[in-house]
Amino acid sequence: MSQLLVPSLKISRCEIIQRKRELPLAGEIIAKIGAKVSPESVIARAVLPGELLIVRVAEKMMISPAEAARGARVKVGDLVEVGQLLSEVSGLFSIFKSRFRSPYAGTIEFISDETGHFGIRLAERFIDLKAYIGGEVVAIEESRAVTIRSQAAFLQGIFGVGGEKVGVLSLLDISPSEIIDEGVARAAAKKNVVLVGGAGVTQDALKVCGEKGVAGIVTGGVIDQVLKGFLGYDLGLALTGEEKVPFTLIITEGFGKLPMNHRIVELCREHDGKEVSINGTTQVRAGAVRPEMIISNVVAQVNDQNTDLELKTGARIRLIREPFFGKFAFVSELPAEPQKISTGAMVRVLKARLDSGEEVLVPRANVELV
Secondary structure, three states, X not given: OHHHHOOEOOEEEEEEEEEEEEOOOOOEEOOOOOOEEOOOOEEEEEEEOOOEEEEEHHHHHOOOHHHHHHOEOOOOOOEEOOOOEEEEEEOHHHOOEEEEEOOOOEEEEEEOOOOOEEEEEOOOEEEEEEOOOOEEEEEEEOOOEEEEEEEEEEXXXXXXXXXXXXXXXXXXXXXXXXXXXXXXXXXXXXXXXEEEOOOEEOHHHHHHHHHHOOOEEEEEEEOHHHHHHHHOOOOOOOEOOOOOOOOEEEEEEEEOOOOOOHHHXXXXXXXXXXXXXXXXXXXXOOOOEOOEEEEOOOOOOOOOEOOOOOXXXXXXXXXXXXXXXXXXXXXXXXXXXXXXXOOOOEEOEEEEEEOOOOEEEEEHHHEEEO
């Protein structure tokens, strides 16, 4: 029963997974039930209306709203380009003319003689929804969503930045305790590869990987200052995945220099050179979301997962709540009865010896087996 009380990051050689892919607004479903799709297959499409921009023509020309409207050289429904004449008004004795040209390309949606404002609607934008994983289309929600099922190898990380990417898995030829430095990156980085391995990555290596066009890096740990340099700002831990970064970065063990779990290394060695899907989206509060790596369409026995993890004295764990978020420890004691914690709640707890040697008492719900 102890295994049921404590979660662990999933590392599975083969299981059935499903992903529901949803459009942000109603659109056209392209995929058909039973169709086989690859991660890059476009399965649905939607049209996003262009933004309506207000151009204050009368104010810019320093004339009355009625004059700006009367001087319009375009009409509602016209397509305009950047620099095209919108309004022209004759000055004193009709000798001088005042002109205003469009700062945007789009369609004239309105011209107001009350405000002197011209409305320009930018071009509509097409949104292509890709499958993200390879597999079979098993369900369709009309105009909205497609569900894909795949027999896949699957692993989770503890933290990530950057969204969905697809690339070719490339297991680095380094020790799990070695850092991915600039030299390692220059030797291994290629366009659209997902580099896996090591205990962390340097700022220079991240820069090289960005220049080379890698799809992602999956490594054991990251130093907070390196992460800040990668992002360009300090990142809160509530929700990630929308960062404007050149590739997705997934951390499997925690913050600092932390060797990658040997089970992840072995799984990636088995699938080295195969196409993988990764997503760095992380939510560490209620409704936790983990970053992930998926190798679709594997041939192995389903539910072939690692089941040798058990919460017991001496078990290796990671703490997943502040003030010890991301720290590793060994279980030193498992009190049988619930105990009162700082919040006043009575919960089941354990004593853990941190790698620093410090012993702490934490709720069992705040740890995961590794």
